[in-house]
Amino acid sequence: MPEKNIIDALNDAINLANKFRYCNDKKYSTPLTEELNLNRTRVLFSHNYLKISKQVTPALSNCLNNVFDNLNIDSNNIDAYIYPSHDIQAECLAAGHGDCIIRFSSGLIDLLDDKEIEFVAGHEIAHFLLRHHGCKDAGNESAEYYINKRAQELSADRLGYISCNSLDVALRALMKTMSGLTSKHLRFDISSFIDQIRTADNINVSSGFEVTSTHPSILLRCRALLWFSLVYDKNHENVTSDELKKIDVMIKNDMDKYVDKASRILIDEAKEQVKFWSIVYKIISIGAFTKSEQEKILLEFGDDKLESLKNLLRNLPKNAVEEDISKRLQEAKKDLYEIAPTNYNDDLNKIDKYISSNYLGK
Numbered sequence: 001m002p003e004k005n006i007i008d009a010l011n012d013a014i015n016l017a018n019k020f021r022y023c024n025d026k027k028y029s030t031p032l033t034e035e036l037n038l039n040r041t042r043v044l045f046s047h048n049y050l051k052i053s054k055q056v057t058p059a060l061s062n063c064l065n066n067v068f069d070n071l072n073i074d075s076n077n078i079d080a081y082i083y084p085s086h087d088i089q090a091e092c093l094a095a096g097h098g099d100c101i102i103r104f105s106s107g108l109i110d111l112l113d114d115k116e117i118e119f120v121a122g123h124e125i126a127h128f129l130l131r132h133h134g135c136k137d138a139g140n141e142s143a144e145y146y147i148n149k150r151a152q153e154l155s156a157d158r159l160g161y162i163s164c165n166s167l168d169v170a171l172r173a174l175m176k177t178m179s180g181l182t183s184k185h186l187r188f189d190i191s192s193f194i195d196q197i198r199t200a201d202n203i204n205v206s207s208g209f210e211v212t213s214t215h216p217s218i219l220l221r222c223r224a225l226l227w228f229s230l231v232y233d234k235n236h237e238n239v240t241s242d243e244l245k246k247i248d249v250m251i252k253n254d255m256d257k258y259v260d261k262a263s264r265i266l267i268d269e270a271k272e273q274v275k276f277w278s279i280v281y282k283i284i285s286i287g288a289f290t291k292s293e294q295e296k297i298l299l300e301f302g303d304d305k306l307e308s309l310k311n312l313l314r315n316l317p318k319n320a321v322e323e324d325i326s327k328r329l330q331e332a333k334k335d336l337y338e339i340a341p342t343n344y345n346d347d348l349n350k351i352d353k354y355i356s357s358n359y360l361g362k
Contacts, residue, residue, distance in 0.1 A: 012072040017129035020158045023248040024151035049081040067121045067163040092124040100128040116173035122163020126156035143263040144340040149214040167229045178218035224251045270336040277329040
């Protein structure tokens, strides 16, 4: 089937996935056709891994077909393989909307029951439908990139939940993948499990790991799914955008509190530096470092910042001031771009509008 027809056939599934996208899971404007060609990967996997099929793995094939039905996907759009590993892993490889391969470790398959496998399969397929493979355009080492990677997992969990059509199944799958334990050793007391998160409320520790983590904790993912189920179970596919927004606000507050806070502080500090040096550069470039403008800087940035600026200006030769401030501004912009490249232009526009409204000719 030509790729355009494949993409057209996926429209219902893509629309469903986007309807339930978590608010902080930002879309990226990647082209539908990527340079990545999965044919080589497909050949490699076919030679080395076991392809899921109704002839060889009928139970797993039935799981996938249930997922395809729940997500409105034609079974011809996706190939799935099992590879030998004790690790608890699954992944999605995608190229544009028309080409997707998912694979599961044997350790994961052995750990989960059929319905739980449907959750994981739906989660991986969601990455394909939501074009999460396009996130590479966002700057793979930026704080912003990791915030969005974590948000993508929450969106994918929602599609996993819809795929297995059971909150209990989804949460069991997450508990098992977190612990590596089978049903033999687990009592699925979800309330007690999620209550583990209260431990974090009493410990003030920041390791820095949160900034570069691509996944939220399983506890946060479970709580996010619980909140999502409040509107999805009530209205099924007819969830309104207002209902989803309320849930997303609760989830965002959770994410900011427990995992995104360090990243957002880095971004906010970088934006504040750009704003400060933009203001100073505008003031200096037109020779208007008046008491009125100084008072505004004092109120907005504090006495230490104002005094440091005054000392800097006193110690610089007059003919070097503008050039020095310009360099500091460019360095601040560079830092912001490295931390938050996707929203960089929007952030600069907001800063420019703010300065135009509040400084020099307000």
